[in-house]
Amino acid sequence: MPYIEASFFEERFSETKFSGEMVAALTEAVSSILGEEIGSETTVVLHGVPRERWGHGGRTMEKSS
Amino acid sequence: MPYIEASFFEERFSETKFSGEMVAALTEAVSSILGEEIGSETTVVLHGVPRERWGHGGRTMEKSS
Amino acid sequence: MPYIEASFFEERFSETKFSGEMVAALTEAVSSILGEEIGSETTVVLHGVPRERWGHGGRTMEKSS
Amino acid sequence: MPYIEASFFEERFSETKFSGEMVAALTEAVSSILGEEIGSETTVVLHGVPRERWGHGGRTMEKSS
Amino acid sequence: MPYIEASFFEERFSETKFSGEMVAALTEAVSSILGEEIGSETTVVLHGVPRERWGHGGRTMEKSS
Amino acid sequence: MPYIEASFFEERFSETKFSGEMVAALTEAVSSILGEEIGSETTVVLHGVPRERWGHGGRTMEKSS
Numbered sequence: 001m002p003y004i005e006a007s008f009f010e011e012r013f014s015e016t017k018f019s020g021e022m023v024a025a026l027t028e029a030v031s032s033i034l035g036e037e038i039g040s041e042t043t044v045v046l047h048g049v050p051r052e053r054w055g056h057g058g059r060t061m062e063k064s065s
Numbered sequence: 066m067p068y069i070e071a072s073f074f075e076e077r078f079s080e081t082k083f084s085g086e087m088v089a090a091l092t093e094a095v096s097s098i099l100g101e102e103i104g105s106e107t108t109v110v111l112h113g114v115p116r117e118r119w120g121h122g123g124r125t126m127e128k129s130s
Numbered sequence: 131m132p133y134i135e136a137s138f139f140e141e142r143f144s145e146t147k148f149s150g151e152m153v154a155a156l157t158e159a160v161s162s163i164l165g166e167e168i169g170s171e172t173t174v175v176l177h178g179v180p181r182e183r184w185g186h187g188g189r190t191m192e193k194s195s
Numbered sequence: 196m197p198y199i200e201a202s203f204f205e206e207r208f209s210e211t212k213f214s215g216e217m218v219a220a221l222t223e224a225v226s227s228i229l230g231e232e233i234g235s236e237t238t239v240v241l242h243g244v245p246r247e248r249w250g251h252g253g254r255t256m257e258k259s260s
Numbered sequence: 261m262p263y264i265e266a267s268f269f270e271e272r273f274s275e276t277k278f279s280g281e282m283v284a285a286l287t288e289a290v291s292s293i294l295g296e297e298i299g300s301e302t303t304v305v306l307h308g309v310p311r312e313r314w315g316h317g318g319r320t321m322e323k324s325s
Numbered sequence: 326m327p328y329i330e331a332s333f334f335e336e337r338f339s340e341t342k343f344s345g346e347m348v349a350a351l352t353e354a355v356s357s358i359l360g361e362e363i364g365s366e367t368t369v370v371l372h373g374v375p376r377e378r379w380g381h382g383g384r385t386m387e388k389s390s
Contacts, residue, residue: 023120055218153380185283
């Protein structure tokens with residue numbers, strides 16, 4: 001029953017394959033450690049966060065490269 | 066002070082009554098166990114997740130029925 | 131596939147029936163709105179937070195009644 | 196490495212300075228307690244929630260003042 | 261109604277004043293931007309994560325200094 | 326800057342290698358899609374949830390096999 005939430009910059013999702021590829025890769029990571037059966041029960045939810053709502057060290061990320 | 070976060074497929078929210086009904090139902094669930102006073106202090110936040118960002122068993126949900 | 135996370139004061143869990151009753155009540159709330167089939171696919175995760183790690187209005191809750 | 200997630204009504208973000216100011220203020224709060232070095236490693240993610248998806252005491256917030 | 265969740269290494273909480281000070285500082289940060297009234301309605305929940313369950317760049321943090 | 330939170334049954338963590346292996350595998354999954362540099366900036370936080378606080382279909386998981 002593992003549950004995974006993964007947050008990325010919203011812009012990542014402009015690449016249409018991104019969601020499917022990331023869901024598969026994160027699920028495969030769980031399977032590689034806990035086995036295929038647990039992988040088949042794994043939920044992955046992806047979140048997109050606009051750069052201006054993601055801060056690090058006190059500054060929002062749209063100002064960084 | 067209970068805090069509840071509930072995630073659903075984004076499409077659920079196209080039904081305008083959905084949010085109000087789900088907030089009321091989840092709050093009533095808390096009240097039924099902890100009493101009306103605690104229910105009145107309960108916060109419920111609803112999240113909508115597009116099917117293509119919700120994966121189960123390695124596949125995103127827009128491919129499933 | 132609804133996913134619900136519900137946070138309560140850790141002390142609630144000293145009542146052994148609490149988890150089972152709250153999982154059932156929150157799931158029933160989903161079923162009442164979205165139907166039994168969706169209820170049967172609903173995940174509920176309960177979190178216990180010590181009062182001293184839960185703040186409201188700038189004060190931690192162990193100081194309030 | 197502190198990680199902070201802060202949820203506000205979505206309407207707050209219509210004020211363009213809001214994100215930058217809130218990221219800076221929350222990071223400064225961490226620095227004031229744990230020091231500048233930890234502050235510089237602090238991640239802050241801001242979430243906007245529409246009032247109609249935010250409930251308190253069983254009612255969604257767009258009905259309250 | 262702002263809601264803030266802040267995660268730190270579990271060891272921070274061995275300092276008994278930490279929770280109260282961090283709740284006050286994070287709430288004051290909200291007040292400084294949105295005013296005292298909103299600050300008074302702000303919820304802050306603090307989470308402690310053991311270093312060995314916190315990873316960065318592929319390694320768990322108890323191996324780093 | 327990806328941020329991943331992964332929840333598992335608490336019992337998984339009784340296996341001491343579990344945290345390190347899962348952090349590495351989930352980070353490698355991100356690197357495989359977004360490249361090593363983004364992988365090196367990825368944060369993974371693992372959560373352990375006791376079976377009796379994890380419900381599916383209205384029942385807590387300690388009753389299931």
